[in-house]
Amino acid sequence: MTKLKTQSLHKRESELAQTNRQLEILSNGIFKSGELPKFKDKIAETGQFPLRPKKLEILQINLGYMCNQVCEHCHVDAGPDRKEIMTRETMMQCLDVIKNTGAHTLDLTGGAPEMNPDFRWFVEEASKAGIADFIVRSNLTIIRANKKYYDLPDFFKKHNVHVVSSMPHWTRGKTDKQRGDGVFDKSIKALQELNAVGYGMPGSSLRLDLVYNPSGAFLPGDQATMEKDFKKALKEDFDIQFHNLFAITNLPIARFLDYLIASENYEDYMTSLVEAYNPAAVENVMCTNTISISWDGWLYDCDFNQMLELKVDSKVKHIKDYNEDLLNDRNIIISQHCYGCTAGAGSSCQGKVT
Amino acid sequence: MNNNYYDPKDLKKFGDITQWSEELGTKFFDYYVKVFEEGALTAREKALIALAVAHTEQCPYCIDAYTKDTLQRGVTKEEMMEAIHVGAAIKSGATLVHGVMMMNKVNKLDG
Numbered sequence: 283m284t285k286l287k288t289q290s291l292h293k294r295e296s297e298l299a300q301t302n303r304q305l306e307i308l309s310n311g312i313f314k315s316g317e318l319p320k321f322k323d324k325i326a327e328t329g330q331f332p333l334r335p336k337k338l339e340i341l342q343i344n345l346g347y348m349c350n351q352v353c354e355h356c357h358v359d360a361g362p363d364r365k366e367i368m369t370r371e372t373m374m375q376c377l378d379v380i381k382n383t384g385a386h387t388l389d390l391t392g393g394a395p396e397m398n399p400d401f402r403w404f405v406e407e408a409s410k411a412g413i414a415d416f417i418v419r420s421n422l423t424i425i426r427a428n429k430k431y432y433d434l435p436d437f438f439k440k441h442n443v444h445v446v447s448s449m450p451h452w453t454r455g456k457t458d459k460q461r462g463d464g465v466f467d468k469s470i471k472a473l474q475e476l477n478a479v480g481y482g483m484p485g486s487s488l489r490l491d492l493v494y495n496p497s498g499a500f501l502p503g504d505q506a507t508m509e510k511d512f513k514k515a516l517k518e519d520f521d522i523q524f525h526n527l528f529a530i531t532n533l534p535i536a537r538f539l540d541y542l543i544a545s546e547n548y549e550d551y552m553t554s555l556v557e558a559y560n561p562a563a564v565e566n567v568m569c570t571n572t573i574s575i576s577w578d579g580w581l582y583d584c585d586f587n588q589m590l591e592l593k594v595d596s597k598v599k600h601i602k603d604y605n606e607d608l609l610n611d612r613n614i615i616i617s618q619h620c621y622g623c624t625a626g627a628g629s630s631c632q633g634k635v636t
Numbered sequence: 637m638n639n640n641y642y643d644p645k646d647l648k649k650f651g652d653i654t655q656w657s658e659e660l661g662t663k664f665f666d667y668y669v670k671v672f673e674e675g676a677l678t679a680r681e682k683a684l685i686a687l688a689v690a691h692t693e694q695c696p697y698c699i700d701a702y703t704k705d706t707l708q709r710g711v712t713k714e715e716m717m718e719a720i721h722v723g724a725a726i727k728s729g730a731t732l733v734h735g736v737m738m739m740n741k742v743n744k745l746d747g
Contacts, residue, residue, distance in 0.1 A: 451710065451712075452710075453712055455712065455713075455714075456712060494710075496707070496708070498707065500704055500707045500708050501708055502708065503708040503709040503710060504679075507674075507678075507679065507680070507709070508709075508710055511680070511710055
């Protein structure tokens with residue numbers, strides 16, 4: 283068993299902190315030898331190469347890589363030691379885009395987006411734009427991390443924010459193994475506080491969804507069944523309620539790639555992803571309806587490409603030059619990590635895609 | 637022939653058994669898939685039964701497959717180990733209950 287690290291790959295100066303090294307690993311070995319097909323060739327079999335965007339539906343903005351947790355599988359390589367934070371100037375550029383976008387969903391993520399000192403200002407301003415679905419991805423423990431965050435449930439409620447939170451399991455052991463000691467108890471407390479202000483209750487318009495991702499080198503089970511199991515256990519054990527569960531596949535990048543290699547699971551895991559490849563999932567993969575914006579304003583096809591520093595293949599590469607029509611006329615950049623989004627029922631920040 | 641009787645790679649070749657007997661092989665796999673569908677028992681419960689039986693049958697392929705399968709279904713390691721104990725208890729119980737047969741025989745011959 284591997285021990286949970288307490289520092290990011292960047293802080294540890296791991297070679298995997300270099301994105302070109304990650305891309306090299308993903309292109310060599312079993313993919314170079316032809317033992318497994320490259321993603322490009324796989325989607326070409328069904329005439330889906332090059333992958334092209336459809337209508338833009340989701341603007342996902344990463345407010346920074348700083349986080350109060352150091353989760354084992356974090357694809358962002360987030361942690362307390364990461365200092366990359368979106369400035370108010372970049373936020374203002376984002377607000378201009380939010381006011382004019384055709385996207386119906388705004389999705390704020392991190393790190394822990396709440397740790398950005400301008401987070402509340404940004405939420406207040408962004409909520410004025412009248413976006414239909416305004417998501418904040420909250421890791422839950424941040425709500426209990428410090429007194430200054432205790433009122434976050436009320437703040438979210440005030441701005442009708444849709445809260446989406448990670449919860450790897452309904453048991454302490456599996457949760458803390460992946461996310462760190464004490465995370466389970468704090469998460470339970472935070473969920474109870476969200477419930478107390480109305481989040482996640484049956485019929486409530488205050489949406490509370492949970493994200494499940496596997497605790498190790500295996501794929502997620504059926505989303506609907508997992509949701510049923512989560513709901514039963516959290517209700518019976520802690521009187522907690524939530525709306526939907528999104529089952530997300532761990533993508534082989536950053537800390538999860540590091541874990542796969544260290545635990546000698548990389549080849550088997552990639553084989554599992556390729557064997558579970560589903561062309562129907564390619565049809566709805568999230569990079570076809572999402573633009574991901576990094577803390578420093580660069581544009582990406584998805585959050586994963588952002589973490590691999592693969593900027594969009596477009597004349598428009600930065601939020602300051604944002605042009606939705608021009609941006610939508612591009613080829614999506616792919617590599618072998620994309621198999622993570624097309625395995626089984628597919629995977630996206632909104633859960634399964636088929 | 638390999639130097640080992642078991643090779644993990646052979647698990648992926650399981651479907652090949654249809655090659656030399658297509659009708660029976662296909663019927664088996666159709667049955668197998670149907671058995672594991674959600675029914676009066678949940679697929680999760682069935683996976684745990686399969687894991688326990690995999691151990692009592694001491695089938696390395698099945699242990700490999702159903703350990704992964706139960707993990708994917710969110711089963712905890714405590715639940716997995718308890719399931720194996722159920723299998724072990726039945727195995728040892730099945731041995732020990734035959735002790736009554738031995739006792740009957742002893743009582744008849746030397747009682």
